[in-house]
Amino acid sequence: MDASPNKPTLLSRSFWIEEPGIGAIRSSELDCSNVKVAEEVLIQARFGALSRGTESCVFQGRVPETEWTRMRCPFQEGDFPGPVKYGYISVGRVLDGPADLTERDVFCLYPHQTLYTVPASAVTPLPDGVPAERAVLAANMETAVNVIWDAAPVAGDTVTVVGGGVLGCLIAYLAKRVPDVAVSVVDPDALKETIYQSIGVDFCHPDKAQGGRDIVIHTSATEAGLRLCLTLARDEGRIVEASWYGDREVTLPLGQDFHSRRLQLIGSQVGMVSPAKRSTYSYADRMALALGYLTDPVLDTLFTHEIAFDDLPERLPEFAVNGSGVACVRIRYPDDT
Structure with missing residues (x-):
């Protein structure tokens, strides 16, 4: 035409x-x-x-x-x-x-x-x-790439993603590509388990989630999910918040052991390239990278x-x-x- x-x-x-x-x-x-x-x-x-x-x-x-x-x-x-x-x-x-x-x-x-x-x-x-x-899937994969850059898993880390939607799945998929990283996904919806079986990632209900994780990434956009993240991270562990709540307010128990455990709470958002890669990747570069993962x-x-x-x-x-x-x-x- x-x-x-x-x-x-x-x-x-x-x-x-x-x-x-x-x-x-x-x-x-x-x-x-x-x-x-x-x-x-x-x-x-x-x-x-x-x-x-x-x-x-x-x-x-x-x-x-x-x-x-x-x-x-x-x-x-x-x-x-x-x-x-x-x-x-x-x-x-x-x-x-x-x-x-x-x-x-x-x-x-x-x-x-x-x-x-x-x-x-x-x-x-x-x-x-x-x-x-x-x-x-490119837009969500681009977000997943940015989250992985912010979370920065390295060989030997344990990573849990709380929230088993598309973004959570793609984050887990990328995290699993890092050598010797143990990845699991937590979600209350058992209907999604077959998706995670297909990509080789452990899946469990929140009640059975294991703690002591080096990195916990949150994508469920629920207060309960973010609260769970605080309990799953090890002392001095890293929690990456990748959810967006719109106009909803979220309350967290930061007055208990949050400070004594020296937990890190990091916000991640795709609107800007992660600081870890901002000097070397443009928006176009990041999108091209994301599309390349979709083969x-x-x-x-x-x-x-x-x-x-x-x-x-x-x-x-x-x-x-x-x-x-x-x-x-x-x-x-x-x-x-």
């Missing part, structure tokens, strides 16, 4: 949160006139995914007003709490643009939309061996649900509130947009 000069505009459809708890598909004319002259690319979306933690907060209107600016995604339209077009997981085919990108599949941090244009610099071509269906077909076990793009207004509410047995929810776009 060549949108310019023959078709300077095309019809595109996008998912919007009209107000907290209510979504809709909007249609609009997409201006493609700059594709040939401004180093832009025209992309037809093929697959997307829900980032359940963040997008649940956005969908439910739980982004604190203090974070409205910091929480904007790269190509967001509208403002919190709504109407807002929000999302950052899109894998699509370049229909028009620079010759070295045309007809290639790429990843882009773009909201849920069938057709869109972005600067060519905003896309990352998929490496060989990474199918478009699996590449939607392993074992990661396909993370896809527990798939929904059609047009069903997002109806289906998103159920995934925003119910996480039982849910890992990655993949979005499939229609072939004919």
Whole structure:
């Protein structure tokens, strides 16, 4: 499809949160006139995914007003709490643009939309061996890479991840690649155990979690989960908080043995490259690294649900509130947009 000069505009459809708890598909004319002259690319979306933690907060209107600016995604339209077009997981085919990108599949941090244009610099071509269906894990893998940089496990460490969702799984997957690191995942949802069996990581209920861990990484976005992390870390152990709670407050027992045990509590967030790698890795470098890890077909076990793009207004509410047995929810776009 060549949108310019023959078709300077095309019809595109996008998912919007009209107000907290209510979504809709909007249609609009997409201006493609700059594709040939401004180093832009025209992309037809093929697959997307829900980032359940963040997008649940956005969908439910739980982004604190203090974070409205910091929480904007790269190509967001509208403002919190709504109407807002929000999302950052899109894998699509370049229909028009620079010759070295045309007809290639790429990843882009773009909201849920069938057709869109972005600067060519905003896309990352998929490496060989990474199918478009699996590449939607790239955003979460990028976060996992950043968390691993912040946690800094070394050979011989014991690592526990509290929270068995997509991010927790990818963190465990990366931690397991460090030589002689013992990795376990703790989650109350027994339905997720088969996922961890497939990647060779120990899985257990919180009641059976072992303490004395060198590093504990939290991804459950629950107060109970973070409290558990304090009990699982060894004295002088490192706790890395990778959850985002939106507008919820969390209370921790820091007046007991927290100080005498000299525990370290570290916040990790993907919005900035970890200080450990900031001088050597750009955002583009980090994304390319994350995509390179997605050649392993074992990661396909993370896809527990798939929904059609047009069903997002109806289906998103159920995934925003119910996480039982849910890992990655993949979005499939229609072939004919």
